[in-house]
Amino acid sequence: MARDIAVFIGDNGTTTYPEEPGQVVIYRRQQGKWRQVSAMPFQLERASGITVVRRQVTGLIQWLGHCHIFVALSVSGLLYKELEQADFSIWEFSGRPTDFLEYILVQEEMASRRNEPNTQAAPAVIETGPGCFQVSLKDIQQSSGGLTSKQVLQPLLAGNYYLVEVLCSHIPPWLEAECISGRLDYKTERTTNGIKLIIRKQRCG
Structure with missing residues (x-):
């Protein structure tokens, strides 16, 4: 077919x-x-x-x-x-x-x-402090479960946060575009386990 x-x-x-x-x-x-x-x-x-x-x-x-x-x-x-x-x-x-x-x-x-699309469990979002979160995308980037980085991160970035640490094997193209455009305040750190992307809210509230 x-x-x-x-x-x-x-x-x-x-x-x-x-x-x-x-x-x-x-x-x-x-x-x-x-x-x-x-x-x-x-x-x-x-x-x-x-x-x-x-x-x-x-x-x-x-x-x-x-x-x-x-x-x-x-x-x-x-x-x-x-x-x-x-x-x-x-x-x-x-x-x-x-x-x-x-x-x-x-x-x-x-x-x-x-016959069960998008059944992969979403990675845990860990609150490391008031308004501070950490989440790893590495498992979904290395699997074929159907869950996307956008489905995991967009709800988090649309909410009320101060800082989000994203652990990933590579920066998703859509997220890199958001960062390059200036819509996100961020910095990257390379670690032995991949890349840590640190996103800060540009304005409080």
Whole structure:
């Protein structure tokens, strides 16, 4: 049975941010090979306001049809929310589609056979002090349980905190983008066990 995977790629053929110029390409694995079956130019116009972005995302979901696997360098905000609500499997990868399509397909088929998607237990969030928390992403980054770093961290970062220490094997692309953009006040420390990302709330309250 053919499986389709949609990938958002830039002009250089690698995954990029949905806010950058690019195209959504649907790949299908048939007879042991990945083939491009459809493509659509796409670029989120966040500067035009939420109404425009919502219309763009709705159009994208309609265009994708039965394809419910979406890959980009980073997926966040309204795009992530709408894809999640439409029951998409969302992946974040850096590189060319040939680098990860087979891996994603294998992980999706394993999850389908288990018939219990997203059953991996969420990592424990430890409160180390008033408004201070620590959480490790290493287990979910090294497994195929279906739970994503965004599902773990976004509720925590949207809440009332002063400091969050995130232990990870690598910084998730969506979180790195938030940090680079200045929306998060952070610093990183390399440890023998990976990377410690220390996030501080920019404003109290």
